[in-house]
Amino acid sequence: MKHPSAGPGDFERRLERARSIEAADAAAQPLAFLVRVLTHQLRRSAEPAVREAAARTAEDALPNRLVQQYPLLDLTSAAAPIAGETQAAVEELGDAAPGPLREAGLSLVARSEMEQRELVEAWLDDTSLLDPRLALWIRVTAGPILELAxxxxEPPEKEEWTGLACxxxxxAPQCSVIVEESGAFLQGSPRYLVCGRCxxxxxxPRAKCPTCGEDDSxxxxxYAAEDWPWARIDVCEACRGYIKTFDLREKGAMKVVPLVDDVATLALDVWAHEQGLTRQGLSLAGV
Ligand SMILES: [Zn+2]
Ligand SMILES: [Zn+2]
Known part of the structure; x- marks a missing residue:
């Protein structure tokens, strides 16, 4: 599909959006960190070793799709090159990271190569298996390889896949997006889930919980946000999970880039956590 708003590997567009948002509140520091992260990822994504690793990771995507073997990317081959990226990321970004995150980064690079690779393998298997801060570092280092892959x-069409996972x-999805009507008669505006790591x-489907699959609308x-007419959170009564949804049809939403605006709307997560709600896929703000 065509991404109306910064798809995989589009670090430049995300960087531009992160720089353009003026955040005077609690989101200012996380956004400044995001700018550093995206600058790093943009640079790493030009490295031949990263591009080769991405090509290998994507090699079987089409044959996998033909036999409906999901996930389509070859994550096993991605583990070693991702682990090889951690040192550079922590060196480059450690200083900009908030205290506890910086410590997690230092503890990550202090481990042996073998241990780092095992952590990456565990994370590729299921991000929730890891300490969230370690997981966040691996997500930063894995971004260029997984996104370029x-x-x-070619992602599957909706007739092929509408599952809960990427x-x-x-x-698991990071957030969700509603875009302008596709033009298909009586189909309504389509909704997409957005992956935080690739x-x-x-x-x-519009009225379905991406955490537990509940489809009783x-x-x-x-719950809408006053400050951002295009952002809301969708709360599921069945699992008490929530997902942030960006409605790109709203006025002023033209420039919204979900993975960036997820950080900028951190106040929504704070509110949700106060209500005892949980989300999958932490934003880069760490909530
Ligand atoms: Zn993904
Ligand atoms: Zn649910």
């Missing part, structure tokens, strides 16, 4: 792969890399988008309630 995703950008080389069809490309298998991660930045892929995939089709998903009466159990899903939207």
């Amino acid at each position: 995703a950008a080389r792969s 069809p490309l890399c298998g991660d 930045a892929g988008w995939w089709d998903f 009466r159990k899903i309630s939207p």
Whole structure:
């Protein structure tokens, strides 16, 4: 599909958006960190070793798609090159990271190569298996390889996949997006889930919980944000999980880039956590 708003590997567009948001509140520091992260990822994504690793990771995506073997990317081959990226990321970004995150980064690079690789393998298998701060570092280091691999792969059509996990890399969604009507008669505006680690988008029903799969629309309630008419959280009564949804049809939402605006709207997560709600896929703000 065509990404109306910064798909996999589009670090430049995300960087531009992160720089343009003026955040005077609690999101200012996380956004400044995001700018540093994206600058690092943009640079790493030009490295031949990263591009080769991405090509290998994407190599079987098409044959996998033909036999419906998900996730489509070859995550096993991605583990070693991702682990090889951690040192550079922590060296470059450690100083800019908030205290506890910096410590987690230092503890990560203090481990042996073998241990780092095992952590990456565990994270590729299921991000929730790791301490969230370690997981955040691995996500930063893995971004260029997984996103470039995703950008080389054709994601499945909605007739092929509307599952709860990313069809490309298998991660849980980071947030959700509603875009302008596709033009298909009486189909309504499509909704996509957005992956936080490969930045892929995939089709998903409008009134369904992406955490537990609940599809009784009466159990899903939207809570709108006053400050951002295009951002809301969708709360599921069945699992007490929530997902942030960006409605790109709203006025002023033209420039919204989900993975960036997720950080900028951190106040929504703070509110949700106060209500005892949980989300999958932490934002780069760490909530
Ligand atoms: Zn993904
Ligand atoms: Zn649910």
